[in-house]
Amino acid sequence: MLKMTEEESQRARPGAGSERVRSVSFSKLLSKKSWTKRSTSNSKEIQAPVPVPMVSGMGKEDQQNNDKTAGRFSKLRSMFHNSAGTLDYEHPSDSHNKSRYVSPMTPVGTTKPSPVSSLNNPTGTGKQKTLQNPGHVHIEKHYHPYSTEDPKMAMSPSGFDVDEAGSKRSSSKSVIVGNNTLQDYDNYTGVEGKNRTYFKTSNSSSPGFGRDKLPQQTDQQDDFNNAAALFEHLSVNQNNGSTPGSFEQRTPSNMSLNGIKENEELDQFYNATDLADRPHSSFSGRAQVNTVSLGDTSTSNMGSHENLQPFPSIIVGIDGDDSPPPSEPRQFPSREIHSAYTSNNSTGSATPSPNIPSSAGTPLSLDKAQTLGTPKRKLVRAASEPESATGNFGNRSTSASLPKSHYFIEPKRSQRLRNKSFGNKFEDVKVGPQSFEKIRMLGQGDVGKVFLVREKETNRLYALKVFTKREMIKRKKVQRILTEQEILATSNHPFVVTLYHSFQTEDYVYLCMEYCMGGEFFRALQTRKAKSISEDDARFYASEVTAALEYLHLLGFIYRDLKPENILLHKSGHIMLSDFDLSVQANDAAKPVKRVATQSSMVDTKVFSEGFRTNSFVGTEEYIAPEVIRGNGHTAAVDWWTLGILIYEMLFGCTPFKGENTNETFCNILKNEVTFPEHHEISRHCKDLIRKLLSKNESKRLGSKMGAADIKRHPFFKKVQWSFLRNQDPPLIPKLTDDGFDFATYPSGKDKNKDRDTAVAVRERDMFEEEVENEEGLPSDDPFCDFSSMSLMQTDNSSLIYGDNNSYGKISYTPNANRSRSNSHRGFFTKRG
Numbered sequence: 001m002l003k004m005t006e007e008e009s010q011r012a013r014p015g016a017g018s019e020r021v022r023s024v025s026f027s028k029l030l031s032k033k034s035w036t037k038r039s040t041s042n043s044k045e046i047q048a049p050v051p052v053p054m055v056s057g058m059g060k061e062d063q064q065n066n067d068k069t070a071g072r073f074s075k076l077r078s079m080f081h082n083s084a085g086t087l088d089y090e091h092p093s094d095s096h097n098k099s100r101y102v103s104p105m106t107p108v109g110t111t112k113p114s115p116v117s118s119l120n121n122p123t124g125t126g127k128q129k130t131l132q133n134p135g136h137v138h139i140e141k142h143y144h145p146y147s148t149e150d151p152k153m154a155m156s157p158s159g160f161d162v163d164e165a166g167s168k169r170s171s172s173k174s175v176i177v178g179n180n181t182l183q184d185y186d187n188y189t190g191v192e193g194k195n196r197t198y199f200k201t202s203n204s205s206s207p208g209f210g211r212d213k214l215p216q217q218t219d220q221q222d223d224f225n226n227a228a229a230l231f232e233h234l235s236v237n238q239n240n241g242s243t244p245g246s247f248e249q250r251t252p253s254n255m256s257l258n259g260i261k262e263n264e265e266l267d268q269f270y271n272a273t274d275l276a277d278r279p280h281s282s283f284s285g286r287a288q289v290n291t292v293s294l295g296d297t298s299t300s301n302m303g304s305h306e307n308l309q310p311f312p313s314i315i316v317g318i319d320g321d322d323s324p325p326p327s328e329p330r331q332f333p334s335r336e337i338h339s340a341y342t343s344n345n346s347t348g349s350a351t352p353s354p355n356i357p358s359s360a361g362t363p364l365s366l367d368k369a370q371t372l373g374t375p376k377r378k379l380v381r382a383a384s385e386p387e388s389a390t391g392n393f394g395n396r397s398t399s400a401s402l403p404k405s406h407y408f409i410e411p412k413r414s415q416r417l418r419n420k421s422f423g424n425k426f427e428d429v430k431v432g433p434q435s436f437e438k439i440r441m442l443g444q445g446d447v448g449k450v451f452l453v454r455e456k457e458t459n460r461l462y463a464l465k466v467f468t469k470r471e472m473i474k475r476k477k478v479q480r481i482l483t484e485q486e487i488l489a490t491s492n493h494p495f496v497v498t499l500y501h502s503f504q505t506e507d508y509v510y511l512c513m514e515y516c517m518g519g520e521f522f523r524a525l526q527t528r529k530a531k532s533i534s535e536d537d538a539r540f541y542a543s544e545v546t547a548a549l550e551y552l553h554l555l556g557f558i559y560r561d562l563k564p565e566n567i568l569l570h571k572s573g574h575i576m577l578s579d580f581d582l583s584v585q586a587n588d589a590a591k592p593v594k595r596v597a598t599q600s601s602m603v604d605t606k607v608f609s610e611g612f613r614t615n616s617f618v619g620t621e622e623y624i625a626p627e628v629i630r631g632n633g634h635t636a637a638v639d640w641w642t643l644g645i646l647i648y649e650m651l652f653g654c655t656p657f658k659g660e661n662t663n664e665t666f667c668n669i670l671k672n673e674v675t676f677p678e679h680h681e682i683s684r685h686c687k688d689l690i691r692k693l694l695s696k697n698e699s700k701r702l703g704s705k706m707g708a709a710d711i712k713r714h715p716f717f718k719k720v721q722w723s724f725l726r727n728q729d730p731p732l733i734p735k736l737t738d739d740g741f742d743f744a745t746y747p748s749g750k751d752k753n754k755d756r757d758t759a760v761a762v763r764e765r766d767m768f769e770e771e772v773e774n775e776e777g778l779p780s781d782d783p784f785c786d787f788s789s790m791s792l793m794q795t796d797n798s799s800l801i802y803g804d805n806n807s808y809g810k811i812s813y814t815p816n817a818n819r820s821r822s823n824s825h826r827g828f829f830t831k832r833g
């Protein structure tokens, strides 16, 4: 298992060093194993419906929306507060910047944890701190039994999904998934959760936030207990008249056409928990969920919230990640391979064990990927298979050393992707894991580890994102990877990270992308005074982001997770959007209505997702749009909302609606109008833009008429030369710091006789050499059969070269002295004249 020390974690990212707590994207939390083991359930009481008070200043519509929201929250809470184990939380690092981000709560201790005790006993001492309810706005005030008046809500899986565990951002709430139980009760029911991590934050980048601190689950029964206990505490209205069948119903908006059945996990949970056998057997899908005890009878007075935390530490998202189990098992790429597997399966069973380790540990040493472990399943190349099936990736010399007995999945380009518009941009894959040498870890997100690698043959640097298949299957993230691959492969834009190769082995899936040596824009912001930048600089980044979103919308993609953490900085200082696993393709949008923008250069991007609504709960707490919280479905307009938040954060160093906890943040998002700090004056146009982007009514929001064209026409961007964005000088230029690592100069091997930094560097490299125990096979129906192994036909590869002295290591951001006089249309021509 790859573990990083705090120091190493710090160093794992360019620019590391500034304290940061990353924010977590909500749906990514879904699949996290965060449910704590339920010991005994003592919180069975079902509370009477709580009246929903009107909040002053609310109109009827607001109240209705709040009611819906409350219903969602209530369900979440009821799903969460259902056990009475013990759980303490430890702030991962007291050194985190708490003024901006509340440190995530991480459970500590080895006992079967439950958030409940800490919720009810919020006065932890010493290191073990319990969740504090700051006593601000409580969404519980608006809780009410699920209303059947709103059939959409009654059906909407969104009604179940919110909570928090401290996200990366804001409480940096490493918002943890509450519904991993859901995943455990899907077609992999019975999965043994070996070394399962609860409250596994996806925040490797937060020092002291390490996964190794988290309690581990080793009891296979826990999954069942979790779900059972969870279910027992779901208070359901037995008289709501709906039927279990209604739970199956799904509005078309629930299902994105890129195959992500947004709310699958939830359904699977209820299916899997065997509703009929449960105490509340009349539970009917999105049935009414009354308020539920938080595990302590003393909390039964729902009007008293002093000790309650409505979203204690779990986000129960709605954003199912995967398709349902295929009705017919899908075959491996080659039937011959598949049959070879089944006949060679050392278990002697044609059906592999459903046991899937919660984590397969460290991604393979790239050099050893083809030889590690002793897999129970070997893909034996059938005589008819082309040579490529044995891992001979073209005529690259690196592939020549591949042993015949390897475990590569047949490198193939899936027909699905071949038929796409970008199909002829790619060719059969030319590389494999053995083609690369790891240099260091760049970051670890929720679903993948990203490594800086050097391609041995070309000496070029890439960012290689590695996913563990078993983990992805277990957490139902397969479709997310396919989506990410598809979006990356489809895109060809200067502000969207380039995908060069994608390939897979038996155990891992790899996306080889352009390396953005500037790291996350978030880091760059953190290094600025007051963590903010000038209005002019903000305009620069906002315009590049707008251009990138415009492009994505044109392709029919809704990005859905804009935040500084997902904006990477190219070596040049220009932005690159990355991390598309929350994106969705609106390809079931209504037929575009032709509209002509008033300016010829303005394209109506809204038409490409016209009529498309999706209902998942995705995003990052402080960036989530009101309509997402309300659960009424959302459109591409969510991206314009997030742009508004981003601009605000760039200018003021904080987001506009951040509360003390998720609950309060969501209340603020729904209720508060954006306000601007007085001490920091910004222009009238800038305020106007932010206000219009942060319109709570999505149909009135800037961008809702013609998409990006609306934004580009706003006076704030008046001077922006949209066609020349790439030629403008960026405000900040990433530079390797003097004390940054230059791996090229470090000796290879296990030379420990080095100074401290060198030792860290060598250790980092060494630990990638660890072998992964290959305990289990994968299911015989290959969920990754749609993953396309392919390489970009490179005509112009602008990837950085290894050894290029400033291409990797510890980064600082230097203000660009040329910028003030360079970013005008005239300046562009003068400069190059």
Ligand SMILES: Nc1ncnc2c1ncn2[C@@H]1O[C@H](COP(=O)(O)OP(=O)(O)OP(=O)(O)O)[C@@H](O)[C@H]1O
Pocket: 013, 024, 025, 028, 202, 442, 443, 444, 445, 446, 447, 448, 449, 450, 463, 465, 497, 513, 514, 515, 516, 517, 519, 520, 565, 568, 578, 579, 580, 581
């Ligand atoms: N192309 C790249 N160049 C440089 N660094 C990168 C690149 N891609 C990813 N990273 C780093 O790796 C981190 C994790 O990557 P990414 O966000 O894509 O993974 P994820 O599992 O989807 O994470 P998240 O939970 O943030 O969505 C990023 O935050 C960034 O710091």
